[in-house]
Amino acid sequence: MGYDPDKVPIVSIKGGGDRENVDRRYSFLETLLRRGEHAIVFLDDPLDSDEFKKPIVAQYEQVRGGSMSETVMLYDTKRLRVSTTSLEWPSGTELALPSLDLDQLVMPKVEVLPPMPSPANSEPLKEFMCLTWTSSVQEMMQRQREEWTRSLIQYSQRVALTSGRSVLMAGNFNYPTDQLSAMIDSMNQRAIKRLYEEVTPILAEHGLDQRSQVTYKVKPSKNLLKMKLYDCNSAKQNTRSVNECFVASEELELKKASFFDMETYTSRHITMETRWKSDPFHTGIRGSKAPWETSGDLKTKTRTATKLTACDSPKNVSPIQAELYVPQRPPRHSGG
Numbered sequence: 001m002g003y004d005p006d007k008v009p010i011v012s013i014k015g016g017g018d019r020e021n022v023d024r025r026y027s028f029l030e031t032l033l034r035r036g037e038h039a040i041v042f043l044d045d046p047l048d049s050d051e052f053k054k055p056i057v058a059q060y061e062q063v064r065g066g067s068m069s070e071t072v073m074l075y076d077t078k079r080l081r082v083s084t085t086s087l088e089w090p091s092g093t094e095l096a097l098p099s100l101d102l103d104q105l106v107m108p109k110v111e112v113l114p115p116m117p118s119p120a121n122s123e124p125l126k127e128f129m130c131l132t133w134t135s136s137v138q139e140m141m142q143r144q145r146e147e148w149t150r151s152l153i154q155y156s157q158r159v160a161l162t163s164g165r166s167v168l169m170a171g172n173f174n175y176p177t178d179q180l181s182a183m184i185d186s187m188n189q190r191a192i193k194r195l196y197e198e199v200t201p202i203l204a205e206h207g208l209d210q211r212s213q214v215t216y217k218v219k220p221s222k223n224l225l226k227m228k229l230y231d232c233n234s235a236k237q238n239t240r241s242v243n244e245c246f247v248a249s250e251e252l253e254l255k256k257a258s259f260f261d262m263e264t265y266t267s268r269h270i271t272m273e274t275r276w277k278s279d280p281f282h283t284g285i286r287g288s289k290a291p292w293e294t295s296g297d298l299k300t301k302t303r304t305a306t307k308l309t310a311c312d313s314p315k316n317v318s319p320i321q322a323e324l325y326v327p328q329r330p331p332r333h334s335g336g
Contacts, residue, residue, distance in 0.1 A: 005115040007325060008080075008112055008126075008325075009038045009321065010038065010322050011042070011319050012044055013028075014319070033074065038321070040076075041060075042171070043072055043073065046070035048069065059077050060074045060076055063082060063106060065132070065133070073108070075110070078113075081111040081113055082109070084108040085109075087102040088102075089102070100155060104134050105133050105152075105155075107131045107132075108130055109127065110128055112326055127165050129167045130168050131152075131167055131171075132170055133152075145175060146183075149180065149183065150187070153183070153184060153187055157191050160225060165224075166224060167252075169248060177231060177244060177245055180247075184247065188227060191226075195225060199217065203217055224249050227248070228247070229246075232246075232321075244259070245257065246320070256322060257321070257322040259320055
């Protein structure tokens with residue numbers, strides 16, 4: 001299936017539960033991947049990697065966590081190149097983030113490939129980091145959950161700053177969206193203030209002591225540090241959970257964060273046609289077996305499409321989606 005090379009569609013699927021629901025989620029996931037519309041599929045509640053012993057769709061590869069026993073993400077190998085390494089603490093953060101266990105985090109580097117990669121055209125169009133996790137936040141107490149969420153955001157900020165790459169966070173925080181938004185705003189202010197305090201003396205030593213000069217030099221790092229919450233449905237005031245949003249570096253510029261229309265994937269449409277021959281003698285009997293009917297013209301009538309179930313919809317699953325836009329590229333042409 002063709003795709004827009006200027007967009008990287010992302011979907012995050014939440015849900016788990018009993019054996020029957022896992023089977024339904026696997027069936028839904030298979031239907032989703034066969035459509036081939038999404039480049040990245042996050043599994044907020046990881047599936048056991050044993051569920052993926054047989055390949056679902058050849059072009060999608062798994063990203064595993066939890067000692068390689070859980071599948072937390074799938075990606076389209078035709079559009080992306082993904083590499084995973086052991087996570088390390090950025091300088092100074094291991095002492096400040098005691099509630100965070102790196103063994104429960106999965107943070108692959110993602111490279112967006114050109115539409116037609118070749119040895120002469122293999123440079124990635126965009127690079128960023130994806131952060132998801134295998135830990136069960138539902139089992140945490142409220143205070144512990146708040147500390148864990150704060151540590152996760154701070155870790156993402158430090159990784160973005162030290163690696164020079166934006167960070168996309170997708171997973172189950174199980175933390176109210178309005179409280180998370182306030183937390184992110186507060187942490188952004190502190191992180192940016194600290195950045196100015198660290199950079200300003202260094203720039204002053206090189207003669208860059210005017211505020212406009214400092215602001216210009218700091219802007220790229222500031223856009224990496226500053227995290228933004230992308231709410232998928234701000235109108236649902238009564239049920240606003242963090243599962244309805246993505247969190248990412250402002251530099252990444254996600255677009256069109258919204259709920260995923262599951263009906264599009266869990267149903268199919270069949271068009272029914274009725275055919276008959278005309279009645280040249282105007283007997284008023286359509287479909288009559290009278291001998292004169294065989295000489296009439298064939299007529300066709302299309303009925304309204306009938307909706308049938310294509311796969312069982314999993315329970316308690318509310319996928320969300322967004323798009324990551326790839327920077328404009330100079331046109332390719334031949335000639336001198």
